[in-house]
Amino acid sequence: MVDLxxxxxxxxxTLERWEAAAHVVAISGDDEPWDWSVEIDVPWQEVWIAxxxxxxxxxxxxxxxxxxxxxxxxxxxxxxxAIDIWIGEPDALHRGYGTLMMRHALDRAFSEHDxxxxxxxxxxxxxxxxxxxxxxxxxxxxxxxxGTDDCLVLQMDRxxxx
Ligand SMILES: CC(C)(COP(=O)(O)OP(=O)(O)OC[C@H]1O[C@@H](n2cnc3c(N)ncnc32)[C@H](O)[C@@H]1OP(=O)(O)O)[C@@H](O)C(=O)NCCC(=O)NCCS
Numbered sequence: 001m002v003d004l005x006x007x008x009x010x011x012x013x014t015l016e017r018w019e020a021a022a023h024v025v026a027i028s029g030d031d032e033p034w035d036w037s038v039e040i041d042v043p044w045q046e047v048w049i050a051x052x053x054x055x056x057x058x059x060x061x062x063x064x065x066x067x068x069x070x071x072x073x074x075x076x077x078x079x080x081x082a083i084d085i086w087i088g089e090p091d092a093l094h095r096g097y098g099t100l101m102m103r104h105a106l107d108r109a110f111s112e113h114d115x116x117x118x119x120x121x122x123x124x125x126x127x128x129x130x131x132x133x134x135x136x137x138x139x140x141x142x143x144x145x146x147g148t149d150d151c152l153v154l155q156m157d158r159x160x161x162x
Contacts, residue, residue, distance in 0.1 A: 002100040007047040007059070012036045014056055015047075018088020027086075027126045029149035044068050046108065050087075050101045058087035060101040062108055065119060072146070079116030079158075081109045102136055106156065116158050121151040130154070 007015065015036045018024060040047045044067035050058045061084040065073040073082060083105050087093050109115035120138060122129040130152055134140070138154035145151070 001052070002057075002097050002104075003051045004048045004060070004101065004104045005051065007036075007040045007049050009037065009040070011040070011049055011056070014049075014088070015059060018059060018086065021088050021090065023090055023093070024086050024088060027123055027129065029123050029151075030147055031149065048101070048104065050097060052092065052097065055089075057089045057092035057097060058085070058101065060085040060105045062105045062113075064113070073119060076119075077116065079114060080119060081113060081115040081117070082119045082121070083109075098132060099136065106136075110158055118156045120154045121146060122154070124150045124152045 015034070019028070019034060036047075039045065039061070045061060045063040048060045048062070049056050050060065063082050063084075065076050065080045065082040066078045068082075073080065083102070085098060085101055085105070087098055087101075106118065109118055118138075119141075120133055121144070122133065124143060133154050136156075138156045141153040141155050143150065144153045
């Protein structure tokens with residue numbers, strides 16, 4: 001069982017530690033490090049901490065890709081959301097928690113935010129995560145370079161009946 005709660009300032013050291021974990025660095029590419037004091041506070045994004053029996057294990061970030069001011073995703077339609085996820089505690093990997101974290105973020109996107117489509121951009125080399133996303137129902141859009149990172153964009157459309 002995984003509980004999800006919004007991140008608060010007291011979570012910042014943990015978020016920084018997870019971001020620096022070897023298995024997270026390995027899949028992070030050359031993006032700038034996250035400035036968590038800003039990330040947890042912006043209105044177009046939700047930063048969710050996943051907890052198992054009261055212990056934080058990872059983070060899932062849901063953001064409005066149309067409203068996000070840097071234009072990272074390019075010229076996307078209103079209703080386009082994006083998700084970032086990682087489990088920071090190595091002993092919590094591959095136990096089904098990531099699936100529950102994604103379900104939470106997908107549910108928020110489609111039910112609370114009326115998202116029309118959700119995008120994900122794993123590094124092309126992160127074949128485990130790509131398999132995980134496809135298993136959840138994401139469809140391959142194609143390769144795309146973000147900065148110096150070669151990524152594979154995947155997309156999930158809003159289910160017909162919601
Ligand atoms: C990617 C990540 C969030 C997945 O979370 P997880 O808890 O480890 O994954 P789960 O245990 O929930 O796996 C769920 C399902 O996906 C499937 N799956 C996982 N990897 C897969 C793969 N390579 N190919 C096919 N299916 C895969 C599993 O078989 C499992 O299915 P099952 O429940 O029917 O057995 C997690 O592994 C992680 O944080 N990895 C490091 C950081 C990372 O890569 N983040 C993504 C950046 S884009």
